[in-house]
Amino acid sequence: MKQIIKEVANKLGIDTVGINSCIDYSYLREFLLKRKINKEDCEFEEVNIDKRLRARNLFPECKSIIAIGIPYGRGYRLPAFTGKGLLSVSSFGEDYHKRIKRLLNKLAEELNKYLSFKYVDCVDTSFLIDKEVCRTAGLGDYGKNSLLINKYQGSFINLGYLLTDLEIEGDTIESKDVCGNCNICVISCPNGAIFPEGGINARKCISYLTQTKNYIPLNYREKMGRQIYGCDICQLVCPKNKEFLNEETNNDYSTLSVDLEELLSISNKDFVKRYGHTAGSWRGKNIWKRNAIISMGNLKLKSMFPLLKYELSNPSEMIKIYTAWSLLEIDRNSAKDILFNDLKYENESVKKEYLKLLESI
Numbered sequence: 001m002k003q004i005i006k007e008v009a010n011k012l013g014i015d016t017v018g019i020n021s022c023i024d025y026s027y028l029r030e031f032l033l034k035r036k037i038n039k040e041d042c043e044f045e046e047v048n049i050d051k052r053l054r055a056r057n058l059f060p061e062c063k064s065i066i067a068i069g070i071p072y073g074r075g076y077r078l079p080a081f082t083g084k085g086l087l088s089v090s091s092f093g094e095d096y097h098k099r100i101k102r103l104l105n106k107l108a109e110e111l112n113k114y115l116s117f118k119y120v121d122c123v124d125t126s127f128l129i130d131k132e133v134c135r136t137a138g139l140g141d142y143g144k145n146s147l148l149i150n151k152y153q154g155s156f157i158n159l160g161y162l163l164t165d166l167e168i169e170g171d172t173i174e175s176k177d178v179c180g181n182c183n184i185c186v187i188s189c190p191n192g193a194i195f196p197e198g199g200i201n202a203r204k205c206i207s208y209l210t211q212t213k214n215y216i217p218l219n220y221r222e223k224m225g226r227q228i229y230g231c232d233i234c235q236l237v238c239p240k241n242k243e244f245l246n247e248e249t250n251n252d253y254s255t256l257s258v259d260l261e262e263l264l265s266i267s268n269k270d271f272v273k274r275y276g277h278t279a280g281s282w283r284g285k286n287i288w289k290r291n292a293i294i295s296m297g298n299l300k301l302k303s304m305f306p307l308l309k310y311e312l313s314n315p316s317e318m319i320k321i322y323t324a325w326s327l328l329e330i331d332r333n334s335a336k337d338i339l340f341n342d343l344k345y346e347n348e349s350v351k352k353e354y355l356k357l358l359e360s361i
């Protein structure tokens with residue numbers, strides 16, 4: 001059965017495939033609990049830890065898992081400074097959730113010609129822990145940056161799997177230390193999110209900060225640089241990805257550089273038309289706009305000051321307070337006068353934030 005599954009997957013162009021009969025991850029309970037207590041988890045994870053620990057909580061008949069890793073980012077190079085915002089590499093092309101779900105369903109359809117089985121497809125959005133499900137299917141091991149690194153494909157792989165009711169023996173896995181003495185990602189992470197011994201504090205990760213609707217602490221904002229969605233630094237610096245990043249491809253990654261001025265004024269409809277196909281668009285226009293405002297401050301885009309200033313009258317409190325921060329970053333003296341003057345028009349919470357900003361300069 002295993003042979004058939006792997007052959008069918010390979011025929012569909014899926015090179016990284018593994019089978020998992022480990023469907024209970026209770027051994028992670030303590031680790032997950034500790035993360036939660038230490039406030040190193042984030043709101044994009046299922047809050048009920050016990051729910052996450054058993055594949056049968058999602059598919060009661062589950063007996064095995066067919067896991068796949070789909071490579072991306074081949075030949076990517078960080079674009080030169082252009083005064084533009086940046087989307088992460090996984091935002092290139094069609095949303096990977098859709099692409100991988102389609103592949104998983106094609107795989108199930110083809111396999112159903114040989115084997116009769118029921119399944120549930122998962123990519124990213126299930127409450128299970130994708131990296132652990134795929135690690136125990138033999139797809140790779142954790143790097144210090146916390147990502148799953150595949151021996152043949154590196155870490156620029158997205159993960160997906162089918163929970164199935166097939167009785168199959170899992171692949172043998174032996175855990176390996178893939179990093180050894182390397183700590184390049186630890187020292188390269190802009191916000192110090194990676195622990196020296198491996199693993200990350202999700203709430204410090206720039207990728208998280210670009211996605212959260214929560215308040216972004218002042219001292220984290222400059223670390224966000226020009227990121228509009230996601231962050232790739234710990235993968236771009238990783239020696240395990242060097243070979244793939246050096247590949248020659250025809251991919252035109254310039255679409256990952258985005259116009260910051262356009263993001264200030266883009267309508268919801270145009271946002272969907274322009275960016276709706278990308279993996280990060282689910283976060284919505286307003287969060288992208290907030291990140292564009294932070295990027296303008298970080299890039300000290302003086303030319304944007306006159307336009308940005310109008311965002312102080314935006315009805316959204318979120319847009320107002322990040323605009324105030326960004327204006328101060330671009331031109332402290334002019335921004336100070338405007339904010340002092342605006343204090344009398346603002347409600348208590350905006351006023352409090354402006355005062356905090358003014359005191360911090």
Ligand code: B12
Nearest residue numbers: 088124129130142146147148158159198199202207230231
């Ligand atoms: C929440 C989430 C995030 C959070 C938290 C990230 C994280 N590291 O967990 C944020 C928003 C920060 C994030 C960012 C990104 N994410 Co994300 N995310 C998720 C999500 C939805 C849940 C992950 C989760 O539960 N994490 C919590 C715990 C379980 O993970 P953990 O803290 O890393 O701990 C594990 C390991 O690190 C390891 N570990 C912990 N400590 C130590 C110490 C040592 C020494 C070692 C060896 C191991 C180790 O054991 C733990 C148990 O499994 C999954 C999809 C899913 N449903 O699983 C995608 C997922 C993890 N994300 C993914 C991706 C691609 C990204 C980004 C690259 C996107 C981007 N370009 O911005 C970044 C990478 C940031 C990073 N360095 O991790 C991929 C990872 C693919 C891969 N090759 O591993 C996933 C699997 C989605 C998918 N299906 O493709 N993400």
Ligand code: SF4
Nearest residue numbers: 189205206231233234
């Ligand atoms: S994605 Fe960026 S911020 Fe997050 S751990 Fe990696 S380098 Fe650090």
Ligand code: SF4
Nearest residue numbers: 143144179182185238
């Ligand atoms: S950069 Fe080095 S330490 Fe970090 S994941 Fe890659 S090999 Fe491991």
